[in-house]
Amino acid sequence: MSALSRSSVGLQLVDFTIRQIKCCVFPFGVIAALAFTKVVEVPGLPRYDLMLILCLFMQWGMVAFRLETKDELKVVGLFHILGLALELHKTQMGSWSYPEAAYSKIGDVPLYSGFMYASVASYICQAWRRLDLSFDRMPPAWASWGLALVGYANFFMRGILPDLRWPIIALVFLAFWPTRVGYNVSGLRRHMPLGLSFVLIGGALWTAENIATYFGAWQYPNQRNGWDFVEASKGTSWFLLVIVSFLLVVRLKEIKSTR
Numbered sequence: 001m002s003a004l005s006r007s008s009v010g011l012q013l014v015d016f017t018i019r020q021i022k023c024c025v026f027p028f029g030v031i032a033a034l035a036f037t038k039v040v041e042v043p044g045l046p047r048y049d050l051m052l053i054l055c056l057f058m059q060w061g062m063v064a065f066r067l068e069t070k071d072e073l074k075v076v077g078l079f080h081i082l083g084l085a086l087e088l089h090k091t092q093m094g095s096w097s098y099p100e101a102a103y104s105k106i107g108d109v110p111l112y113s114g115f116m117y118a119s120v121a122s123y124i125c126q127a128w129r130r131l132d133l134s135f136d137r138m139p140p141a142w143a144s145w146g147l148a149l150v151g152y153a154n155f156f157m158r159g160i161l162p163d164l165r166w167p168i169i170a171l172v173f174l175a176f177w178p179t180r181v182g183y184n185v186s187g188l189r190r191h192m193p194l195g196l197s198f199v200l201i202g203g204a205l206w207t208a209e210n211i212a213t214y215f216g217a218w219q220y221p222n223q224r225n226g227w228d229f230v231e232a233s234k235g236t237s238w239f240l241l242v243i244v245s246f247l248l249v250v251r252l253k254e255i256k257s258t259r
Contacts (some may be wrong), residue, residue, distance in 0.1 A: 034215035047100035048110035067090035083117025148247035202239035
């Protein structure tokens with residue numbers, strides 16, 4: 001590879017990294033708020049309630065400063081609701097807990113927790129716009145909707161029915177095997193297998209989960225006596241969540257484009 005080619009690749013990598021950072025503004029903000037509330041206390045205001053206020057302020061800022069469109073806000077809001085529903089179920093099952101007290105709790109779940117799911121949707125929406133995503137050889141809509149609904153339902157039925165995450169993931173790879181995602185970097189059009197992007201985003205979310213639990217966002221059973229790494233098996237749950245989130249955003253955008 002010539003020096004000129006290496007320089008071109010380097011510039012593309014820098015451009016891609018900058019775009020990714022911009023796509024992660026809201027997720028980074030949530031992590032920063034967790035770190036801030038870990039060391040700063042407001043008298044009379046429980047930490048989880050302070051997190052809710054900070055998340056609402058960040059969400060307002062995303063729209064006010066045009067980092068997020070109103071249509072993207074609707075998608076983020078939908079994921080907030082879906083995330084809260086999942087949190088209510090999982091805390092009742094004992095999968096994880098929110099041990100601190102708060103006024104803004106439904107059952108054992110603080111309202112701010114929905115923003116962690118919303119941050120995934122925010123990233124996908126931002127990446128769609130900032131990287132000008134396109135998809136070649138997508139499976140039919142019924143297949144995407146079916147996989148998304150089955151994947152989401154599996155989170156609720158685990159413990160009642162057998163855990164089907166691996167069969168669902170296998171079906172996703174089979175359905176999306178020929179699908180490639182296109183994106184713009186430095187004025188050039190690049191492509192990669194969509195399945196690979198699922199793996200990369202899922203790995204990033206597992207890393208973010210470790211950081212979030214370190215700052216006390218929630219607590220797994222193995223962390224009750226002190227922080228410990230999140231089990232690697234949880235990575236498959238985040239991987240499935242990425243897939244479900246992506247499929248829902250894709251179909252919602254398609255519905256929007258036909259109106």
